[in-house]
Amino acid sequence: xxxxxxxxxxxxxxxxxxxxxxxxxxxxxxxxxxxxxxxxxxxxxxxxxxxxxxxxxxxxxxxxxxxxxxxxxxxxxxxxxxxxxxxxxxxxxxxxxxxxxxxxxxxxxxxx
Numbered sequence: 001x002x003x004x005x006x007x008x009x010x011x012x013x014x015x016x017x018x019x020x021x022x023x024x025x026x027x028x029x030x031x032x033x034x035x036x037x038x039x040x041x042x043x044x045x046x047x048x049x050x051x052x053x054x055x056x057x058x059x060x061x062x063x064x065x066x067x068x069x070x071x072x073x074x075x076x077x078x079x080x081x082x083x084x085x086x087x088x089x090x091x092x093x094x095x096x097x098x099x100x101x102x103x104x105x106x107x108x109x110x111x112x
Contacts, residue, residue: 010038048085067101 009028013021021035041050047059048067063070066077067085087101 008038009033049089050086 018037022037024035026033026035042053043050044052044054044057044059045064046054046057046061048062048064049059060069061071062068062085063072063075063077064085065072065075065082067083067088068075068077083101087099091098091101
């Protein structure tokens with residue numbers, strides 16, 4: 001099966017319009033397109049946690065690879081030691097629902 005070229009269109013719409021778009025397909029010129037939610041989570045590049053940015057951060061410097069208290073460029077952890085600070089924090093407050101922490105936010109290949 002040959003895969004077609006795929007293009008994405010991101011639109012910001014109100015709640016009513018979003019609901020309509022998700023229920024039906026959209027016709028754009030000669031194309032019939034499906035609609036999906038597009039969500040972007042903000043992440044702090046200082047503490048590696050979600051829902052705030054670096055300039056608003058009050059947390060400690062945290063490596064996004066190993067969750068250590070150092071900057072990313074100082075990380076010497078091997079891939080087997082990678083951990084997610086967000087998963088560690090979740091487990092701390094939800095002890096009856098532990099989730100895997102061996103999932104870093106990033107991988108070494110994502111950096112120059």
